[in-house]
């Protein structure tokens with residue numbers, strides 16, 4: 001019996017990313033933007049949609065949007081304008097949302113994602129535009145849905161990618177890179193927990209069966225608020241859509257069009273939501289209350305000058321100038337302040353490779369324990385450089401450097417002083433190390449015998465004994481001196 005040919009399925013994902021901008025006030029009124037204020041305390045006639053109230057554009061929001069669009073390599077349109085997107089929702093008091101349809105801030109950019117193998121994946125950006133956010137429906141009351149309009153009218157940046165994403169991991173990587181970029185630019189906090197960044201992937205599959213390729217319906221998964229949920233939801237849809245098409249050949253984009261689904265975090269599954277509105281149902285038309293904005297000469301050049309070096313450029317430079325690996329550079333340049341700290345410590349005389357190891361192995365963990373970034377530990381670049389130097393010069397071991405780093409995070413004392421105080425300076429004195437070498441050999445006769453017997457296991461046995469000496473010395477022994485003393489004490493090898 002021959003089995004039918006296995007279907008081949010390919011994942012196609014485009015991502016819509018909503019980022020709440022870090023502006024002091026809302027997009028079209030003077031209400032403050034603040035998280036956690038009493039419900040409906042940050043509102044006015046404009047954002048409550050009272051008749052006759054007129055919107056006034058927040059120029060700072062537009063500048064933030066243009067900066068981001070430029071950072072994403074987009075073409076900035078010389079004239080950008082505002083449209084009303086009509087729909088009714090309890091948390092949208094105006095019955096329309098002010099957005100940008102025809103003339104967004106930016107078009108046609110690209111983001112480069114670093115891959116683990118050192119190569120780069122390019123994801124095209126279709127558009128970057130501004131829109132106002134809706135309020136929030138609260139479902140905590142037992143028999144009512146309450147509405148909080150503090151968020152209504154806050155500036156939301158929408159970034160739309162082309163469907164260039166081919167795996168759940170790439171979707172996560174792209175979202176993480178966008179978060180790094182907006183944080184580098186300082187235009188957004190992009191705190192996922194506070195809902196500053198929401199992710200909506202459009203997912204479908206190309207399924208190849210019997211030599212023909214079919215496309216499954218495009219499913220938009222609404223309102224994901226973590227990278228983990230994004231990756232899980234995309235992976236779930238890939239499986240679900242492929243299976244749905246194989247069970248029913250009419251489950252195609254041509255026949256079914258687009259769908260909206262929600263994500264159930266507890267069930268780790270998507271579920272059916274309202275049918276996705278077709279574009280014409282929004283009845284988009286230019287907002288008569290808002291004039292289009294035309295950039296003034298020199299304004300965009302000024303924004304470009306304010307733009308710092310971006311994460312990908314920094315990673316490349318760290319790799320090229322300092323010989324830092326791609327994976328390490330990703331972590332070191334994760335946030336701008338940590339990248340700055342790293343470079344300041346290199347400038348203060350740290351060996352870049354040792355310092356990179358400290359960032360990856362020591363400081364990342366200590367920062368995580370403290371619930372902050374490495375820069376958030378508020379340690380001095382000179383102190384980080386001194387610790388790296390102590391290790392490169394051989395004055396302390398890697399183990400000792402870890403203990404000193406922990407003490408630095410606690411006490412903020414200088415590394416050299418800590419090394420002395422904690423008795424962590426390296427032991428390379430033969431007389432001091434000899435008793436420890438003898439003790440290690442006496443306690444491990446089997447390893448000693450294996451070394452003396454020579455052959456394949458000899459090197460491993462010596463390494464094991466060396467590890468014992470390191471442990472007996474509390475990590476202070478100079479490994480080279482310890483190995484030399486062990487060889488002398490163990491005597492000649494057979495074979």
Ligand SMILES: [Zn+2]
Pocket residue numbers: 026029030031042043044045046047048153
């Ligand atoms: Zn307002």
